[in-house]
Amino acid sequence: MNTLTITNPATGERISEVPADDAASVAAKARRARAAQPAWAARPIAERKACIERFREGVVRDLEALATTMTRETGKPIKMSRNELNGLLGRLDFFVGMVEPVTASETVFDEGGMQERIEHVPLGVIGNISAWNYPWFVGCNVIVPALLTGNAVLYKPSEYATLTGLEIERLLREAGVPAEIFATLVGGGEVGAALLEQKIDGLFFTGSYATGARIAKAVGSRFMKLQLELGGKDPTYVCDDADPRAAAESLADGAMYNTGQSCCSVERIYVHEKIHDAFVAAFVETVKGFKAGDPMNEDTYIGAITRAPQLDVLDAQVADAKAKGAVLHTGGHRLPGPGNGYAATVFSQVNHDMELMKEESFGPVIGIQKVSGDQEAVKLMNDTRYGLTAGVYTPDGARAHRILSHVNAGSLYWNCCDRVSPRLPWSGFGDSGIGLTLSTYGIEAFTRPRAWHLRKP
Numbered sequence: 001m002n003t004l005t006i007t008n009p010a011t012g013e014r015i016s017e018v019p020a021d022d023a024a025s026v027a028a029k030a031r032r033a034r035a036a037q038p039a040w041a042a043r044p045i046a047e048r049k050a051c052i053e054r055f056r057e058g059v060v061r062d063l064e065a066l067a068t069t070m071t072r073e074t075g076k077p078i079k080m081s082r083n084e085l086n087g088l089l090g091r092l093d094f095f096v097g098m099v100e101p102v103t104a105s106e107t108v109f110d111e112g113g114m115q116e117r118i119e120h121v122p123l124g125v126i127g128n129i130s131a132w133n134y135p136w137f138v139g140c141n142v143i144v145p146a147l148l149t150g151n152a153v154l155y156k157p158s159e160y161a162t163l164t165g166l167e168i169e170r171l172l173r174e175a176g177v178p179a180e181i182f183a184t185l186v187g188g189g190e191v192g193a194a195l196l197e198q199k200i201d202g203l204f205f206t207g208s209y210a211t212g213a214r215i216a217k218a219v220g221s222r223f224m225k226l227q228l229e230l231g232g233k234d235p236t237y238v239c240d241d242a243d244p245r246a247a248a249e250s251l252a253d254g255a256m257y258n259t260g261q262s263c264c265s266v267e268r269i270y271v272h273e274k275i276h277d278a279f280v281a282a283f284v285e286t287v288k289g290f291k292a293g294d295p296m297n298e299d300t301y302i303g304a305i306t307r308a309p310q311l312d313v314l315d316a317q318v319a320d321a322k323a324k325g326a327v328l329h330t331g332g333h334r335l336p337g338p339g340n341g342y343a344a345t346v347f348s349q350v351n352h353d354m355e356l357m358k359e360e361s362f363g364p365v366i367g368i369q370k371v372s373g374d375q376e377a378v379k380l381m382n383d384t385r386y387g388l389t390a391g392v393y394t395p396d397g398a399r400a401h402r403i404l405s406h407v408n409a410g411s412l413y414w415n416c417c418d419r420v421s422p423r424l425p426w427s428g429f430g431d432s433g434i435g436l437t438l439s440t441y442g443i444e445a446f447t448r449p450r451a452w453h454l455r456k457p
Contacts, residue, residue: 004186006163009075010295010304010339018162020187023194026154029183030198033125033152036180041122041150045103048148049096054175055144056092059085059136062171066136068296069163074132075304075340077295080258088136092144094422095443099148102443115454120447122150123225124201129192129215130165131206132158132306133261137420138229139168141437142204147177149446154200156185156192158207160306193218200224202446206263209431227435227445231360232388232428233267236417237377237403238279239394240272247393248282254417256290256344259303260364264389266417268357269368270377276370280348283368284329287344292335302364305340314342314363317356321367326350331364352383360386374399378406387429391417410436 002020007013021029040048059066067081076084102120109116126146131138135157146153157165169184185191196203196218202225205215212228219226236254238247254266271279292302305311311334318332326347335341342363350357350367357367371377381390391413392400400414410427413419420426420438427436436442 002187004159004162004188006073008072008339009160009306009308010341012338015072016163018166018186021185021191021194022187023190023197026185026191026194027198029185030125030154030195030200032180033154033183034199036178037122037124037150037152040152040178040181043150045100045148048150049099051172051176052092052096052144052148055171055177056089058171058174059088059092062167066164066167069167070135070161071295071303073163074135074161074306075295076133076258076306077297077300077303079298079300080303084134084136088140091137091140091422091438095144095148098440099145099443102440103149103447113456115452115456117452117454119450119452120149120444121450123446123448124151125199126151126153126446127156127195127198127200127203128153129156129195129203129205129207130158130161132160133258133263135161135164136168138206139165141426141442143168143172143182145443146204146446147172147182149443151202151446152181154183154185154195154198156187156195159188162186203227204435204437205229212433225445227437228433229263229426229435229437230428230431230433231362231386232263232432233358233360233384233386234264234389234391234409234417235268235270235381235384235407236266236391236393236413237371237374237381238269238271238275239374239392239396239399239403240274241395241399242272242275242393244271244275244279245282248279249286250393250415251417252283252286252290255366256287256302256364257418259305259342260366261306261362262418264411264418264420265362266391267361267366268381269366270371270380271368272377273370273372276348276368280329280346280368284346287346288330290344292341292343302341302344305342305363308340310363311340311342314345314361314365317354317359317361317365318345321347321350321354321356324351324354326354326356326367352380358384374403378403381407385431388432389413389417391415
C-alpha cells in the first residue's frame, strides 16, 4: 500500500502516515464519480444546500480541533488557523445564499410564439488540485460551489495539507454528500498527474506558475474547463500624503501575515521619497514587534515555512539583495532550532535588478523602494509578469482611483491590503493565471449555459 508521511514543519517531527492513492485508485474514484454525478445533479437544489449547511455546522462544532490540525501540518500560527475557519463561514453562507439566483433559468425573449431561455447545467466531474497555505479557503472556493451546482468533485489537497483535506472529506460525508460525489485523492505530484489523465469536465488548480503551465500543456488539447490560480508579486504604493505610520502598520501585516505565505501578500512596497524614511522606520519597528516561534502559542505571529525548499529561495533572494546594495534592516536569516523558521526580513534601497523585487518570495521577506512620484510608482508596479493584486495608500480617493486604473491587477486596494471577499471575483492578469473563483461569477464557473429555443404550436 502507498503511504504519505505527514511532518510538522515547525518541529520536523512526524505527525502521521496515511494511505495514499495511486493511478489505479484515482481512476476508480473517477469512474464512480462519473457514474454518480447525474443523480446528484438531479437532486433538488434544496437538498444540496442542506448538505453544505450541515457541513458548516460541523466546521463550527469542530473548529478548535480543525485549527490545531491545520497548524500542526502547515505551521500556520494557531490564531490565524482559527481566523481562516471563522472566515470560511461567511463564504459558505454566500455560496448557499446565491446559488439559486445565479443558476436559475432565465427567459430572455418571449414574442410571437417563440420563447428563448438560458439554463445553467453542471459541468459534470470537477478535478481540483488545491493549495496548502489556506487549505479551507482555497479548497472550499471550488468544492462548495461545485457541489451546490450539481457537480462531482475529485479533490487532491496539497500533500502539505492532507490531514485538513481529509477533515473536509469527513465533514462533507457526515453532512450527507455521497462518497462517490466527493472523493479525496491523497498523494504528491504523481497523484495530481493521474488525475489529469481522467475523463473530467473541469480542472481547477491553485499553486505555482510552473505547475500551472505544466497542467495547461497537459490538458490543453482536451478542451475542458481550465482554471489556474497562480502566483503574484503584489505591489503597493504609499503616496506622499499618506500617514506613514498607519500605512506601515497596515502593510507590515499585509506582508507578514501567515508568515508571508499568501498569494496576495504584499511583496513589493514603493514609497514616495517625501515620507520614505519615516515609513521605513515605522515599518521596521512594527515588524520587529512580530513574535516568531511555536505556531501553537497564542502570541506567535511568524510561524513556520511550510515547504522546506522555500527556505533556499528566501536565502537566495536575501543574498542577491545584499550583493546588489540593498540595506537590510532586520532578519535575513533562518531561525535557530528545529523546523523551517525564517526571520521576518525587511530591506530598503532595493531595485528591480534584484530577485526580491521580481520573483515571488512566499515568505516573510519584503523590499521597500523609494520613488519620486505617481508616474514612477505605476511604471514599477506594472514591471512584472504577474498581476494578482495592487494597492495605494492615500487619503485622496480620486488620486487612488487614477493610479490604480493604470495598474494591471485583478484586485485593487485603497488604504487596505491582503483582503479577499466572497462577493468579489478573485482573478489575475498575466502569469497570475486564468479564470476566477468567488463572487457570483465563481458560482457560474461550475456550470455551462445551455440555450433553449421553444416554439409554441
